[in-house]
Amino acid sequence: MFEGGFILSSEVNLKEAGKQKIEWARNRMPVLESISKRWSQEKPLAGVKVGACLHVTSKTANLLITLIDGGADVSLCGSNPLSTQDDVAKALNEVYGVPTYAKRGEDKESFYNRILTVLDMKPDITVDDGADLINTLHSERTELLKNVLGGTEETTTGVTRLKAMAKDNRLNYPVIAVNDAMTKHMFDNRYGTGQSTIDGLMRATNYLLAGAKFVVVGYGWCGRGVAKDAKGLGARVTVVEVDPVRALEASLDGFDVKSMDRAAAKADFIVTTTGNKNVVDKHHLEQIKDGCILSNAGHFNVEINIEALEEMSNGKQTVRKDVEEYQLNNGKKVYTIGEGRLVNLSAGEGHPADVMDMSFSNQALSVEYIAKGDHNLKNDVYSVPKHIDESIAKLKLEAMGMELERLTSEQVEYLNSWKIGT
Known part of the structure; x- marks a missing residue:
């Protein structure tokens, strides 16, 4: 018996069902896969502790696996009580070795206790979806703030909260608003x-x-x-x-x-x-x-x-x-x-892997950008650097078999000149 293209966990154990989902999603995430291949060689996140609060889905699992490929020490909790896929959580824990603290349908107290458990790892970088991790860190674990290099935020609601924190001078480290990337909101949010x-x-x-x-x-x-x-x-x-x-x-x-x-x-x-x-x-x-x-x-x-x-x-x-x-x-x-x-996660499986490929590639490359530290970011909310946004678009186009046109030298000169008129 099948549901949504996956064998039901009543027929195979929960761990294997989750593994199947994760692998199925990976087939449609070529940009994230290309990052994984590069990172497996370069290890840009070696020694970096990443605390993540995200919807625990098959697509999220592939982001976490990519971060591990980059050398990161990763811990994950859910960002919504009804968005966790229990089979994915079990596979992350038992197959991929990602400490995952989430269970579908948990109450509010349990939900926030799991966030505190992720913060127990004393993260260097936070990866958030809704800003609950960052908010809890700033309100209940303030002693950890001095060690945080920066963070990323996935969704519109979270970015709004963080901008309000920055406006009130309550944000204690820089955060990259992944949601504001063109390759995120124009595709993930819409399609x-x-x-x-x-x-x-x-x-x-x-x-x-x-x-x-x-x-x-x-x-x-x-x-x-x-x-x-x-x-x-x-x-x-x-x-x-x-x-x-x-x-x-x-x-x-x-x-x-x-x-x-x-x-x-x-x-x-x-x-x-x-x-x-x-x-x-x-x-x-x-x-x-x-x-x-x-x-x-x-x-x-x-x-x-x-x-x-x-x-x-x-x-x-x-x-x-x-x-x-x-x-x-x-x-x-x-x-x-x-x-x-969230109706798409409480009653469905969330966004298609094809669009989350771009969203989570923005997350991954933004984490790398923060970890490198060759910037001078203040305690504020920043857009994803343009070169990262454009590189993801190019990689996605290549994976889809599409081609970009190139400007000729004459066209470049024309665009940069103010002398040529009618």
Whole structure:
């Protein structure tokens, strides 16, 4: 019996199932593989301790294996209670020798205790997704800060938190915002989130999207991807946005643009992609359509006001794996996916390996950049150096069999001259 292309762990042990997933993902991560081959010879991370707080998936496993190939001493915990793949965690521990502290469905106390366990290794470099590792380090293990060379951050929400820390002079070491790399947010956030969010919704519900009224809250890179893919499957997509420029862009991309109040009253599906709090709030829930399915594609489970939903309900029950039904006091029923946590990881397997290849190559090369130390970074948030971003794009193109055109010397001269006109 197979599920999602993998033999179920009931038929082979959990460790082997995880190993299969990791190897399957590796087949579509050629840029990371090329880094591994170089690092296996050069060992640029020899003696460097890397503490990582990331979604424990098959793609993440390949990043950790690459860091080890570079000579790093690595420890990993999960960055979301529902994003850990237990078979991958077991394989990392028992096959690849990566100390991994994560379990799907753990409570909040256990989640943060595992972060503290990773910090026990006294990392030289932190690799984060959501900034929980960095935040815990700055609040509960401040004595370790003096030894940290720098860190990296994977996602929009984490970058936002870190920029706020830097603004308040609370960030005690430099951090590279991997999310801001062009080869990350333009592809991972758009194509990765778009496909994996729809995949999570379809796995959880098995409902038809064609003809459904589908609301996307937020039209950043993630929202663009979700809206595009939902439209491609025939959904009638409405975008909710607070930024007038993004709202205009959504309209010109062919989407209806409405307020949350108006959109909620007609929605069959609502997906939040804002990184902000309570974008589906109590007054929206009071107007929501009977049978609406609520899900979140942002990092933290704060975008849907679950507390208000609980207060407005006289009962709830699990009706499918990862799907809870709320019976509202007004007689309507509303459904949430994965407790309002990341739908693509709580109900699916996360982004395709093809896009995580670029994201995690940015992570790997940014770690190498920090470890080399031939820079003068202050305690602030930095973009991935342009030469790293462009090198990843070139390697990805080569792996896909694509070719770049080259400028002629005449064209270079023309672009650099101000004398040549009409």
